[in-house]
Amino acid sequence: MPLQRVRFVEDVPEVFRASLQDIRREQEVPSEFPPEVTAAAVQAAHRNAQNVVLPRLDRTGIEFVTVDPPDSMDLDQALHIERAGDGFTVYYAIADVAAYVQAGDPIDTEARRRGETLYAPDRRTPLHPPELSEGAASLLPDQIRPALLWTVTLDASGEITGVTCERALVKSRAKLNYAGVQQDLDAGTASESLQLLREVGKLREQCELGRGGVNLPIPDQQVVTSDGGWGLQFRAPLPVEGWNAQISLLTGMAAAQLMMKGKIGILRTLPESHDDLRRKLGNTAKALGIDWPADVSYAEFIHGLDPATPAHAAMLAACTVLFRGAGYTAFDGSVPDKPQHAAMKGEYAHVTAPLRRLVDRWTGEICVALSAGTDVPDWVRESMDEIPKIMDDADRRAHAYERSIVSMVEAGLVADRLGATFDGVITDVDDKDPGRGIVVLTEPAIEGRVTGPALPLGRQVRVKLVEADITQRTVAFELL
Template sequence: MPLQRVHFAEEVPEVFRTSMQAIRRELEVPAEFPPAVVEAALAAAGNPRLPELDRTEIEFVTIDPPDSMDLDQAVHIERAGDGYTVHYAIADVAAFVQPGDPIDVEARKRGETLYAPDKRTPLHPQELSEGAASLLPDQVRPAILWTITVDASGEGTDVSCKRALVKSRAKLNYAGVQKDLDAGTASESLQLLREVGKLREQRELERGGVNLPIPDQEVVTSDGQWTLEFRAPLPVEGWNAQISLLTGMAAAHLMMYGEIGILRTLPESHDDLRRKLENTAKALSIPWPVGTSYAEFIHGLDPKVPAHAAMLAACTVLFRGAGYTSFSGGVPAQPEHAAMKSEYAHVTAPLRRLVDRWTSEICVALCADAEVPAWVRESMDEIPKIMEECDRKAHAYERSIVGMVEAGLVADQVGSTFDGVITDVDDREPTRGIVALSTLAIEGRVTGTAALPLGQPVRVKLTEADIAKRTVAFELIP
């Protein structure tokens, strides 16, 4: 499920910092790395296993937020006839981490990097994730090099995946790349990123897929009051994401053909989920015409519009129930990721996500017509369980932080009344449910003296807003 990131425009207030420390204790979020893991990372950083293939002539660049140092991906695109060749270099974590070593053991406990407004809890020690394994500019690095042929319609037609040495030419950020593209001064490769990204977005819409451009939330302080603003993703962020999705789909197709792998899967959503989202759209005064699919509705949302940004955040529930499916000697009965309308695998973020090290090894072996390493085969069934547990922790972490911020936004308004719409009703206790406020991007628990009117506009009174408990509660005004 896509995560909703919260940032603070200024220093995090102490009341929120204290609450986030409590959240980390409750969820048992790891603290610093044990000394043995740091020692192993330092040793690995100085002695990586380097591949023979040298592709440092490819003019890769990375595109990330300005403060990112854990650079997983570098891209270069060139024309090939009436189509394109996409070169995508992914950090090769396995060049530094061996099965069963202290770094590997610790990474299996962590599963993925966790994010909070006041700190980042990384999967790997910084000596690797922000140093020797990161695709930093002007540094020769071991990588998993994906080469994908894309036709004039944006469809991938061929793929190869092998280990190679690469060198990024520049550490770019989204705002800078967007500015250069808009001004017409971007490199040819970046102009082709826009071209291919738009084609892939059209292909996504045609197959009915959904890729949520989740806006970041930023807490802004003004005259002693906190407000919540959404930062809409730039178009280039979507185009860059499409290259990652293209690679993940290519990886899934390799695995399906080779009958071995770990897929990211998601069952079809239920009718009650659509009902809840339709009610949320009503609360935000966003039309959802009858007969319009999820994909058509979501593709029509503009993240620069605050109500649409809030709707996109609500739509993350479409990804609820996503999991990982490992298989060998056959293919899964249900291999598809329903939101993407395609088979899909995670392979592009190994510095921040454990499973990508396994899937990358499988794809490299399949492309070389070689045996998948024994350590991968022996632990394949374990990885989905680790990842699903870590995903639950990440989502609980996200929900707790969002709940904390929302409670802080209205903490001084207990007793005030608000307009909203009932978006969900408890099947067992119809006097309890969820209300979405019409003027704030906030949902909260609501109770009434009679059955709540699902999907209907209501007036509610704020009865609780507790930052420490991360709770917001309302009662229905008859």
């Protein structure tokens, strides 16, 4: 499920500092790596720098670049795109974590305990020690690195026509950021590969819409301080962020094709959403003043939202519930009964973020073997069944962690307005107690618990703020 993140543009406001520490204690977020894990990472980085068994395939001649937020150092992916007749060839290099981490070693054991990188406004809790994730294994510029190289061919409409995944040496030419790439694209000064990123990204967005698929451009909530106070703003993703995401999604779908054909793999799966969810989201849209006709599908509605518009940004954040229930399905010898990811409208796998997500190390190894027609490594097969549970647990922790942070900030946004009244819409009512439910405010676009006699589901209401506790991260209203 996509995560809604809060970012502090400047320093953390004093009012939130103690609460962030409380959240980390409650969620048992790990702090430093154990000494033996750090020592193993240093040793692995040194060993590979001195005497690594490097891939024989040399693809350092491909002019890869990375495109990430400007402060990112854990660079999982590097890309290069070329025209191929009427179609395209997408080269996508993914950090080869297995070149540094061995099954059962201290780094692997700690990574299985963590599951994935955790994000908070004031810090990042990485999956792997920074000696690897921000150093030896990261696809940093001007460094020769072992990688899993995906070569995906597309036709003129952007549909997949072929895929291979193989170990290779690669070399990124530049560490680019989204804002800079977008500026170059808008000015017409971007490289041909980046211009093709825009072209292929748009084609893949059309393919997605044609399938009825959904990829949420989740806006960040940014806490902005000024004149001794602070406020909350949504930061809309740049178009290039969506096009870049489409390359990752493309690779995940290509990986799933390999796995389904080879009858072994770990898929990311999601059941279809239910009618109650459509009703709740429809009520949220009403609260935000957004028209959602009954004959318009989820995909059409979401593709029509503009994350640069505050109400639409709030709606996109609410739509993350569409991804609730996502999980991982491991299989070996036969394909699963329900392999699809409902939001993707097709089979899909996580393979493009091994520095930040544990499962990608397993899926990458499977795809390399399937592409080469060789046996999947024993360590992968022997531990495949464990990975879905590890990842499901890690996902739950990540969602609880980031949801707590969002709730903290939303409580802080109205903490000085106890007794004030607000307009909103009742978006959900407790099945067992019709006097309890959820209200979404029109302004500010936050939600909270609400009580009152026979709450009118889906109706515009006036409510009074009766609780806004930053420490407890709660917001509550009474129906007027």
